Amino acid sequence: MTSQPIRYSGAGTVLLDEFTGGHRVTYPHLSSAGLLLSFLFLAWSNAAAQSQSSFESGMGVSPAYEGWVANPDGSFTMLFGYMNENWKEELDVPIGPDNAFSPGAADRGQPTHFQPRRNRNVFGIVVPADFEGELEWTLITREGVTQKAYGSLLKDYVLERITIMSESGTVAGGFNNSDDVQSNQPPVVMLQGDTTRTVRIGEPLELQVSIEDDGKPNYRAGFRMAAFDEDDTPRERLERAIRPPIRGTVDRVVGMTYSWTVYRGAGKVTFDSLQVKTWEDTRAFQNSPWSPYWEPPAMPEDGKVQTEVSFQEPGYYQLRGFADDGGLMGRIDVTVRVIE
Numbered sequence: 001m002t003s004q005p006i007r008y009s010g011a012g013t014v015l016l017d018e019f020t021g022g023h024r025v026t027y028p029h030l031s032s033a034g035l036l037l038s039f040l041f042l043a044w045s046n047a048a049a050q051s052q053s054s055f056e057s058g059m060g061v062s063p064a065y066e067g068w069v070a071n072p073d074g075s076f077t078m079l080f081g082y083m084n085e086n087w088k089e090e091l092d093v094p095i096g097p098d099n100a101f102s103p104g105a106a107d108r109g110q111p112t113h114f115q116p117r118r119n120r121n122v123f124g125i126v127v128p129a130d131f132e133g134e135l136e137w138t139l140i141t142r143e144g145v146t147q148k149a150y151g152s153l154l155k156d157y158v159l160e161r162i163t164i165m166s167e168s169g170t171v172a173g174g175f176n177n178s179d180d181v182q183s184n185q186p187p188v189v190m191l192q193g194d195t196t197r198t199v200r201i202g203e204p205l206e207l208q209v210s211i212e213d214d215g216k217p218n219y220r221a222g223f224r225m226a227a228f229d230e231d232d233t234p235r236e237r238l239e240r241a242i243r244p245p246i247r248g249t250v251d252r253v254v255g256m257t258y259s260w261t262v263y264r265g266a267g268k269v270t271f272d273s274l275q276v277k278t279w280e281d282t283r284a285f286q287n288s289p290w291s292p293y294w295e296p297p298a299m300p301e302d303g304k305v306q307t308e309v310s311f312q313e314p315g316y317y318q319l320r321g322f323a324d325d326g327g328l329m330g331r332i333d334v335t336v337r338v339i340e
Contacts, residue, residue, distance in 0.1 A: 059085035060141035061093070061114045063149035066121050066167075067159035074129040078151040079159065080110065080137060081120040087283075090115055091141060092266040098140040101125075103133075110137065112264045118250075118280045120168055121329070125151070161328060168280075169252035169290060170217065170327040180217045186328035187213040187256070189321060192304075198337045204272075204308045209332060211258060211303040211323045220254035220326070221295075250280055252289045254326030255296035258305045263320040263333065267313030275307075278322050289326070311338040 066079040084091060091114045093099040100106035108125050125135060135151040151157075162171070162182060171177050192208040199205045259275040274287060276297070281288035288294060299305070311317065316337055323330040 054087060055085060056087050057089035058142070059089075060145050060147065061085070061091055061139055062147040063137045063139045064120075065137075065149040065151040065157070067157040067163075068151070068153055069124075069159050071126070075126050076129070076131065076153055077124040077126050078135060078153075079121045079124050080149060080151065081118070081122045082111075082114060082139070083118050084114045084116050084279075086116050087281075088116060090262075093139060093141060094266075098138075100138050102136050102138070108135070108137075113262045113266070115261065115277075115279045116281070119278070120280075121164060127153075165217075165327040168327070169250040170254055178217075181327060183214075184216040184325065184327045185214050187211050187323035187325050187330035189258075189323045189330040189332040191321075191332050191334060195333065196335045196337070198339065199311065200339055201312060201314060202310055204310050205336065206306060206308055207260065207319075207321075207334060208304060208306045209258065209321055209323070211256075211299075211305065211330070213256060213303075213323070213325050216325065217254050217327050250282060250290055252326065253294055253296060255289070256299050256323070256325050257289065257296050258299070258321065258323050260307055260309065260319050260321050263318045265315060265317030265336075267311055267315055267317070267338070269317065269319075270310050270312075272308040272310075276324075278324070289324070309336075311336070314338045314340050 062083045062085070064081045064083060066081050068076045068078045070076055092112060093114065094112050095107045095110075099110065099112060101108040101110065109123050111122060127135075131153060133152070137149045137151070139147045141147070161184065162177070165171055165181060165184070170181060188211070190210045190212075192210065197205060257276045259278050260271055261275070261278055262269050277286065277288040279288075280290045282290045282292075284292045286294065289296065309319065316335065319334050319336060321332045321334070323332075
């Protein structure tokens with residue numbers, strides 16, 4: 001992991017952008033050397049508390065089988081996700097020998113664009129009630145390293161909604177398993193307009209969705225994820241930001257968000273406004289529900305969300321929208337043909 005620099009700017013003052021968001025922190029009672037050494041030690045301690053092998057780029061992607069859910073018609077949906085070991089680099093692996101399912105069709109609707117870190121329940125494959133055997137998802141990324149995930153209908157892999165919410169941090173290790181969580185239903189997302197669009201390079205494309213939700217689960221700032229108090233001093237903010245995690249499982253802010261992501265397509269895509277991350281970015285001060293000290297942006301009262309998107313390279317793109325109520329997600333797709 002590439003560390004952010006600690007910038008020393010004179011006696012008693014340190015600018016620590018990674019932890020304070022650019023705040024100038026002043027401690028006049030410490031010597032210049034002592035102050036710098038103290039902050040270096042704090043930064044090192046925080047890094048040491050995290051994984052020993054953390055990378056911004058250069059690593060590969062591992063597919064993951066999350067489990068299956070039963071459908072009312074007797075069929076089953078097998079859910080898959082992935083783990084991109086990079087914290088920054090997003091990888092593209094087109095459908096083919098390096099990104100394929102077997103047996104049967106190689107293309108089962110899996111992504112070809114992989115966001116950083118852990119992405120759960122990214123897509124589902126519906127199989128009939130009499131399905132037997134396994135579905136094998138093969139991904140080959142860095143230097144020909146082959147990773148596989150095996151999906152089956154073994155009873156150990158059954159997923160209930162409460163299980164999905166627990167694994168993504170909604171239940172907070174069992175501390176938030178209340179009625180509003182137990183009865184939560186996923187949001188319903190409706191795209192306004194056609195699901196296939198054509199646009200020129202650099203030309204803004206406006207996407208609008210309508211979201212309906214049951215208002216559950218109740219808003220929760222999360223276990224050690226409350227926003228800073230206005231009265232917090234810069235030092236208090238710093239100490240809270242670099243405090244090691246209390247427990248090893250993910251935790252998250254519970255609140256409604258909507259985000260567009262690139263699901264397929266290798267060119268640069270820009271969204272306006274900035275989209276909330278749908279992957280588990282657990283670092284402090286990130287635009288992520290899993291990030292300490294993050295608060296969800298206000299949602300429109302009418303449930304209609306507008307986003308402008310632009311493309312820098314021609315080709316076909318599949319964008320996937322996620323309405324996340326803090327526990328379950330509703331999804332919508334749009335295909336965009338970009339011409340010169």
